[in-house]
Amino acid sequence: MKIKMNLLPKKVTQHFRKNSRGQSFVELALVVPILLLILLGLVEVAFFMGRYLDALDLTREAARFASGREPYLNNVANPRPGSADYNCSTPDNFDFYYDTACIFSPPETAACTAASDPFCNGFNSFVEFNQATDDVVISVFTIESQDVKNRWPAPNGWWALSNVDADATHNDNFKRNCQGDVVRTEPYYTDAKVDAVLAGSGSTTPKKGYVAVEFYYCYSQVLNLPIFTDLVPNPMQIHAYTFMPLPAAQPTRVP
Numbered sequence: 001m002k003i004k005m006n007l008l009p010k011k012v013t014q015h016f017r018k019n020s021r022g023q024s025f026v027e028l029a030l031v032v033p034i035l036l037l038i039l040l041g042l043v044e045v046a047f048f049m050g051r052y053l054d055a056l057d058l059t060r061e062a063a064r065f066a067s068g069r070e071p072y073l074n075n076v077a078n079p080r081p082g083s084a085d086y087n088c089s090t091p092d093n094f095d096f097y098y099d100t101a102c103i104f105s106p107p108e109t110a111a112c113t114a115a116s117d118p119f120c121n122g123f124n125s126f127v128e129f130n131q132a133t134d135d136v137v138i139s140v141f142t143i144e145s146q147d148v149k150n151r152w153p154a155p156n157g158w159w160a161l162s163n164v165d166a167d168a169t170h171n172d173n174f175k176r177n178c179q180g181d182v183v184r185t186e187p188y189y190t191d192a193k194v195d196a197v198l199a200g201s202g203s204t205t206p207k208k209g210y211v212a213v214e215f216y217y218c219y220s221q222v223l224n225l226p227i228f229t230d231l232v233p234n235p236m237q238i239h240a241y242t243f244m245p246l247p248a249a250q251p252t253r254v255p
Contacts, residue, residue, distance in 0.1 A: 104122055
């Protein structure tokens, strides 16, 4: 038996097609802005990750620089003189902490010369260092039997670039977030933190020395879109750090 299907009238079919086309435009109008926001968000995240990797590379380079040098020697006097040489372009007047922080300074160019800026002649080509908000913190640890015996420099056990740079109005920048609120009292690497790291490493070497280099950098969103700045603090603090052996900081036997 054959069953005949009743076809819809042509006018009704055209009406459904028009409604379907109109619905597609509405859906497209709703989806496109969402896709655009996702795309812009991914672009901003890519910029952020790029800056974080740049900051991390700088801490590694600075720690490598420090690992081959003497942390207790500054200028020509030992102990450290009251007035140290804070200039990245005078290698003969060596200061362990400041010269290590010089890695974070921009390379010498027409806009940055040793004659006009002592914080110049470094390796930082991508991260714009802001002396009002950013900071470099360096700590040296003397380890004996997997315990921190000494932490340098005295008296705090850490050295901060913001306390010796040209901007005397912004000290201890690392203690604050990018909005100026105090969020910490010490750097990331404390005695307790280092003890925990060494305990988890399984190292059996009785005497060791380490240097910790930390970079606190305020990242400003590149796109600076209001919808993102309302959700995420702008600028946002990037904290990168490297912990590396420093043979010169090993404890020595006193006769």
